[in-house]
Amino acid sequence: MSGPSGSSWFRLNRNLHRDVGYLVCVLTVLYAISGIAVNHIHDWNPNYSIQTRAVALGPLDIADLDLTEARVVSALELEREQVRGRHLVSATQFKVFLDEGGEVAVDPATGQGTLTLVSKRPGLFQANALHLNRLKGVWTWVADLYALLLLYLAVGGIFMLKGKTGLLGRGKWLVAAGALVPVVFLVWS
Amino acid sequence: MLTLISLALLLAGCGETDSSLNPSLNPSSSALPSAVAPAAAVPGEAYGEPLTLSESTSVTALLADIDRYDGQKVRVEGLVTEVCAKRGCWMSIAGDQPGQELRFKVEDGVITIPLAAKGRYAVAEGTCRKVELSAEDALAMRQHEAEEQGKPVDTTTPLPTFVVKLEGTGAVIRDRS
Incomplete structure (x- = not known):
């Protein structure tokens, strides 16, 4: 041109x-x-920061799950507004769900378990x-x-530059080098 | 420059997001396209394709007779007890009894279930699959999940011999009440 x-x-x-x-x-x-x-x-985890720590609450009575939940919330000094609900997953695991996907998961027989707090990575x-x-x-x-x-x-x-630094100059070698990188990885993988 | 202004206007036009085109853009919206099916009127945040079945099968009933439901499209509902923390590509839905759980699995990137769905209520639809597990597979699955969730490996519950998956197409998630 x-x-x-x-x-x-x-x-x-x-x-x-x-x-x-x-x-x-x-x-x-x-x-x-x-x-x-x-x-x-x-x-x-690129989306969430997840902090987990061990907790020991002592044995929990699961006859009334509302009371069990209240006991967990009080023992861990959680804000009531943080709590989404609870579920007896199995005889050995009781969960209290918290905001953003956090939870307390404990074995009711021993009260041992984990507290997991979740926050989005801003x-x-x-x-x-x-x-x-x-x-x-x-x-x-x-x-x-x-x-x-x-x-x-x-x-x-x-196509921005002409001459020695353009595509027809050293540009073609750099374009070829850049194209070679994925080709080498695809061939050798 | 004229070209650039046109491009900028086009971008600005596209940026005016019409959330009615996609309910997942407006999670608080309970309005799903009513033309799809009456089942789509389930209130809550919609993910993936609209629900098409109008009746739910209880997780308890499904787990009690897996062979009958294997390969069938079903709609289930229940408490969300776990969510894939890294990719949002699955969630567990609890049955009525302790220990009952169904895995709602979606294709990576097609639907992303937020971690905040845990502890909320899901109405989900997909094809039921029973997948047999060897002891090694079950242990590997549990270790993988623990790593994904950033938690220690659960040693309190016995390893499963099979898992029941729902190959998910769509779900609506809402608060429990």
Whole structure:
């Protein structure tokens, strides 16, 4: 591409690339952070912070589960508003459910068990909801449009410069190197 | 620049989320598309596909006669006693009696059940499956779940010889009352 029309095409591409870049930068940062977080899901929980500790309440009478629940709540000094309900899972496990998915799980015979408190990881929970498309519905279309814009940034980006630093210069080697990384992993996996 | 303004307007237009298109966008909404089936009028937060069956089978009845329900589409309801803490890809629904539990399993990413569903009430629909477990499989499953939930391995209850799963398509979750 040369002459005035060629230059104008390059200028248009550069300007568009710049403005689309501004437009998608926040979402790209969110998706990147969420991507790293979710990649390591085997090692940690990217959505919730879960704290578990052992509790010893002493033997609990399960003849009246309302009273059993009240005893657990009082022994652990829990806020009444935190409590969602309770359930005798089995003869050896009684649970009191707390906000956000927390719980107390104890063996009524011994009163030994665990207290689990749960809270959402601020920011990351919301970023994961967007990235993993938990919102569904219209967000799916927004995410598709975002993906198209990223596609443009990738393809448009390689045609932004001319000369030695352009695609026909060192650019082609860097594009090939970038393409080689997934190919090597796919072949060797 | 004109192109960019058009793109921005398109984004802004898409951003005006119409939660009526997808009940899961508006968890407090009890209004599900009434045209689907009368069963869809179950109040609560909807996840996945709308419910299609109008009657629930009790978890107790289902567990008492698993072979009869194996492979059938059923709707069940009950207290949510556990939820997959990492991916929200399953929840356990309790029966009337201690020890009775049904696993509602969904495809990863298709439906995400919030951890806060634990202790609430679910009306869920899917295909019933009985899955036999060897002792090793049962132990591995329990260890995996403990790791997923960030809790110690439960050694107080005997290992199951089989699990009953509901391959879930949709659910409505609400408070117990």
